[in-house]
Amino acid sequence: MRLPLRVVVPAVLCALTIVCPVQAAKETPYEKMMAGIAASAGKKSERDRLWEIFKLDWRHQMDEYPEWATSVGEPGRNGRWTDDSMESIKRRKRELDAPLKALKSIDRSQLDEQDRLNYDIFKYSLDVAVEGRRFPGELLPVCQLEGVQQTAALTLVQNPNATVRDYEDILSRLRGIPVVIEQTLALMNEGLKKNITPPRITLRDVPRQIKSQIVEYPEKSPLFEPFKNFPATISSAEQARLRAAAVSTIRDSVVPSYKKMLDFFVSQYEPKCRDSISLADLPEGKQWYAHKVKSSTTLNLTPEEIHEIGLSEVKRIRSEMEALAAKSGFQGSFQEFLQYLRTDKRFFYDNADDLLIGYRDIAKRIDPELIKQFGKLPRLQYGIEPVPAFSEKAQPTAYYRSGNLNPGRAGVFFANTYDLKSRPKWEMEPLTLHEAVPGHHLQISLAQEMESLPDFRKHGGFTAYVEGWGLYAESLGSELGMYKDTYSKFGQLSFDMWRSIRLVLDTGIHAKGWTRQQAIDFFKENSSKPIHDIEVEVDRYIVWPGQALAYKLGQLRIKELKQKARAELGDKFDVRAFHDHVLGMGAVPLSVLSEQTQEWIDKSRKLAASNRYVSN
Numbered sequence: 001m002r003l004p005l006r007v008v009v010p011a012v013l014c015a016l017t018i019v020c021p022v023q024a025a026k027e028t029p030y031e032k033m034m035a036g037i038a039a040s041a042g043k044k045s046e047r048d049r050l051w052e053i054f055k056l057d058w059r060h061q062m063d064e065y066p067e068w069a070t071s072v073g074e075p076g077r078n079g080r081w082t083d084d085s086m087e088s089i090k091r092r093k094r095e096l097d098a099p100l101k102a103l104k105s106i107d108r109s110q111l112d113e114q115d116r117l118n119y120d121i122f123k124y125s126l127d128v129a130v131e132g133r134r135f136p137g138e139l140l141p142v143c144q145l146e147g148v149q150q151t152a153a154l155t156l157v158q159n160p161n162a163t164v165r166d167y168e169d170i171l172s173r174l175r176g177i178p179v180v181i182e183q184t185l186a187l188m189n190e191g192l193k194k195n196i197t198p199p200r201i202t203l204r205d206v207p208r209q210i211k212s213q214i215v216e217y218p219e220k221s222p223l224f225e226p227f228k229n230f231p232a233t234i235s236s237a238e239q240a241r242l243r244a245a246a247v248s249t250i251r252d253s254v255v256p257s258y259k260k261m262l263d264f265f266v267s268q269y270e271p272k273c274r275d276s277i278s279l280a281d282l283p284e285g286k287q288w289y290a291h292k293v294k295s296s297t298t299l300n301l302t303p304e305e306i307h308e309i310g311l312s313e314v315k316r317i318r319s320e321m322e323a324l325a326a327k328s329g330f331q332g333s334f335q336e337f338l339q340y341l342r343t344d345k346r347f348f349y350d351n352a353d354d355l356l357i358g359y360r361d362i363a364k365r366i367d368p369e370l371i372k373q374f375g376k377l378p379r380l381q382y383g384i385e386p387v388p389a390f391s392e393k394a395q396p397t398a399y400y401r402s403g404n405l406n407p408g409r410a411g412v413f414f415a416n417t418y419d420l421k422s423r424p425k426w427e428m429e430p431l432t433l434h435e436a437v438p439g440h441h442l443q444i445s446l447a448q449e450m451e452s453l454p455d456f457r458k459h460g461g462f463t464a465y466v467e468g469w470g471l472y473a474e475s476l477g478s479e480l481g482m483y484k485d486t487y488s489k490f491g492q493l494s495f496d497m498w499r500s501i502r503l504v505l506d507t508g509i510h511a512k513g514w515t516r517q518q519a520i521d522f523f524k525e526n527s528s529k530p531i532h533d534i535e536v537e538v539d540r541y542i543v544w545p546g547q548a549l550a551y552k553l554g555q556l557r558i559k560e561l562k563q564k565a566r567a568e569l570g571d572k573f574d575v576r577a578f579h580d581h582v583l584g585m586g587a588v589p590l591s592v593l594s595e596q597t598q599e600w601i602d603k604s605r606k607l608a609a610s611n612r613y614v615s616n
Contacts (some may be wrong), residue, residue, distance in 0.1 A: 008612040010160045025094065030060045034098035038105040048233045050119060053102050056505070057122075061456075066090060067155050072448075072459040075405035078159050079172030084141070084183040093133045102128050107274045108480040118454055124589055125460070135288040139191035141184050141196045141297040142206065142265075143543040144394040148180050149261070150211040153222035153390065160228055164234055167242045170226050177223075180259040185261065186271055196282055200273040201516060202539045205394040207266055212390035213258040218250035222390045223291070230571075279510045279545040289510045292546030297553050298464045298589035303511035306549055310503025311554065314526055317497045321490065328486045341528040347487070349432070351430075352386060352417035358425065359415050361382045362432045362482075369480040370438060375576045376583075378445035382411035382436055393417035396540065398431050398532060400440035404448065411441045424529035426491035429482045430474040438480070438579075439473035440466070447586040461587035463547060468554015468580070469592070471499055475559070494528045498537075500554070501526060502548040506541045516542065523544045558582065561597045568601050572608040 003389060012331070017452065027035075037052050044052075050330040062069040065076035103126070108119055141147060156173060160166045191197050215221045230239045274281065279289045293303060301309075327336040332340070341347060349355040370377055380403050387395050395416055403411035416423065422538045433439055448458050474495055483489040501523055508514035508522075516538060520547045523534045541548050561582075579602045 002367075005497055006243050008538065016161065025091065028091065028095060029099040030056070034102040037101045041105050046107050047112070047115055050106050050111065050115055053099055054104075054118070054122065057099050057490065058455040059250070060095075065602055067151070069519055070155065070158050070160075071402065071404070072455075073404035073409070075406075078166070079169035079176075080171060081176045081180050084138070084180070084187065089138050089541060096126060096130050098129065099126075110279045114452070117588075117596070118457065120236065120590065121457065121588060122454075123448060123594045124298075124592075125456075132291050134189075134194055134297060135284065135291060136194070139196045140198055140543075141185055141187045141195065143210070145208075145540060145543060147206070148177070149183050149213060150207065150259070150391045152177050152180065153213075153225065156223060156226050158235055158401075158409070159226060160409075162231055162233070164238055164242070164400040167226070167230075167234070171242065171245050171249065171585065174223060174246060174254060177333055179256050181261050184298070185264055188264070191270055192269065192516075194283075195274070195275040197269075199277040199542055200270060200275060202268050202543050203273060205263060206270070209391060209394065210211065210258055210262045212264060214262065215250075218247040218255075221250050221254075223250055223254060224386060231266040234376065269313045277509060277516055277542045278513065284539075286511075289545055292510075293549060296463050296546040296550045298462050298591060299553060301553070303507040305505050305609045306553070307507040307512065309317065309556075310311040310552070312506070313500035314497065314504060317493055318526060324486060324490050324493065328490075333353055335525075341424065341426065341487070342488070342530050343436065347426055348421055349423070349425070350420070352420065355420065355423060356384060356386060356415060359413070359430055359432055359549070361493055362429055363413075363436055366480050370442075373476060373479055373579055374438065374442070374583075375580045378442060380411060380441075380448070381440040382413060383444075384413045384415060384436070387414045387416040387418070388419075392416055394536065396536060397427070397575045398435050400435045400444075402440075402444045402448070403495055410432065411436075411445060413441065415452055418471065419532055422532040424491075425529075426487040427529075428476055428491075428546075430486050430492045430495040431479070433474045433477050434470040438476060439470040442473075442585075443583055446583050450586060453586055462589050464554040464590050465552035465593060466554075467551040468556075468558055471496070471551045471555035472558045475555070498529060499552040502537075502541065505538065506546065506548050509538075509541060520566055554590060556595065561594065565597065565601050565604075569604055569608070572604065577604070 013124065033056055034053070034359040037049055037056070040049055062072075062074045062077060065082050066080040067082060069075075072229050103119070103123055108116060108118065109204055111119060142149070152173075159173070161170070164500070213221065218224055224246055227243050234242075257493070261385060278285065279292070280286050282288065283306045289303065293306070294300070297306075313386075323336050326335055326381070328337075330337050330340065349358065363382075386392075387399075395414075395418075396414050398413065400410045401414065403409045413432070413433070435441070444461075447461075450458060474492055477483045477488075477492055483492055504522065505514070505519045509516075509519055517542070520531075520534055522528070523538060524531065527534065529537070565578055581597065585593075585596060586598070
């Protein structure tokens with residue numbers, strides 16, 4: 001699923017930047033309407049004009065990225081795919097200027113406090129997107145973590161499926177997959193011409209992913225999944241007609257297109273992909289990576305500064321892990337203890353169902369404890385499901401897909417059940433805290449339910465905030481009844497170490513010339529994660545430069561703000577109020593979070609002083 005640079009949707013871990021040169025062209029209706037808003041200065045209130053920009057841009061984003069519209073529950077686009085022709089990509093990049101011009105016509109000083117914040121966040125996202133459009137990320141449409149060989153099936157299962165019209169939309173998308181594949185191949189071809197390709201080493205699982213879509217029997221295709229179960233309100237005759245249409249479309253249209261993609265990938269694309277792994281090795285690669293770092297972290301830190309923060313955190317956490325290993329009574333070196341955790345049978349389930357049951361049990365134990373740390377909880381429910389089989393080998397240990405109240409779709413914590421010997425029990429508590437509650441499900445669902453926010457703030461996000469909150473949520477385990485044994489606590493430290501290692505490896509690979517093996521060795525030396533997970537993670541940092549930096553830097557900022565609030569408010573500090581404040585504005589850049597939290601501290605201090613005065 002291809003998304004605007006301005007948003008991060010955690011269900012699709014993080015898309016590569018879509019950019020291309022800006023070219024003069026005929027003004028589009030969207031640009032004309034934005035120009036009309038700019039020309040309306042003095043005729044309407046500044047607030048009304050600002051919200052016209054928000055609403056127009058939101059509709060435009062939903063029209064341009066219909067997969068995202070499906071994800072957030074916006075109706076009317078469920079039968080289409082994003083048009084990723086070169087012409088449309090160029091147009092979309094040019095159109096980024098239109099809302100910026102309209103925004104500049106707004107007198108910010110006439111807005112109230114909330115709308116000034118809306119203005120600033122909207123402008124921040126646009127500025128970052130405009131800065132990044134010089135880098136040709138659209139020429140990297142396929143890697144082991146994303147591409148039409150994976151996202152098509154994942155999108156179809158998000159489609160509404162309550163009515164015949166819903167299934168007609170799914171069929172429409174099925175019929176559109178060959179066009180998506182043709183556009184993907186065109187972008188890959190252009191990348192070859194310009195020597196802009198992913199590292200070959202990371203592509204080893206992609207042929208298998210494509211092959212999983214090439215089935216002899218359409219009913220066994222991942223794309224057929226929505227047609228396996230129909231609601232009782234759809235007649236048997238309609239069910240038979242829809243199934244037959246899906247079978248013929250997959251057999252006669254979709255499978256031949258994936259065969260074409262596989263042939264191109266194996267015979268022409270993969271052999272010509274680059275041997276190097278650093279983004280810095282691509283044209284303007286150093287500048288490209290600097291932009292990735294800025295857009296992901298929302299901070300003005302250099303790769304060198306981040307690398308040093310990572311080394312410092314690795315050293316600190318390593319010391320705590322060694323102390324806990326000694327406390328466990330294990331007789332042996334720290335490396336031997338890590339090997340024990342990676343290999344001893346007591347730490348692993350024998351079958352996938354038991355692993356999922358284990359995750360669900362942890363979630364059930366967390367849920368009733370949430371009221372101790374949060375004053376407000378979301379209405380939306382969540383579930384725990386296995387990562388789809390066709391993508392599990394190249395996917396991380398777990399991820400979250402947001403739900404939505406409008407279509408009645410619950411949030412989902414996807415747990416990877418591939419290679420059970422690499423899924424230790426001691427990592428399950430921090431993973432559940434991160435991906436479900438009080439991590440992604442809690443934060444994302446609360447944001448969606450904030451009626452006073454414009455849609456771009458309800459459904460968009462900033463990786464440093466979203467993933468920073470997820471990692472911070474892991475640290476709340478003890479307060480929520482988790483980490484009661486040595487190994488689970490070690491698992492939490494191991495996960496904190498994992499995200500700290502990311503700071504070292506991401507910057508090491510893309511700014512300091514580290515090799516893939518060097519990154520794997522550093523990871524293995526300092527982490528108890530199994531080697532399969534380590535290799536998948538390192539390859540993730542290679543193909544998603546900068547994204548992995550957001551987790552630890554976001555967590556550190558939230559922890560710093562919590563310590564600051566506790567120090568300044570003293571015995572008036574209320575952790576439930578603090579958490580409600582952090583989650584109460586939706587995802588924001590870390591600089592905005594810092595400013596808003598200082599204002600909250602100041603208001604809380606004044607309120608406490610006022611209450612003391614009244615009570616006296």
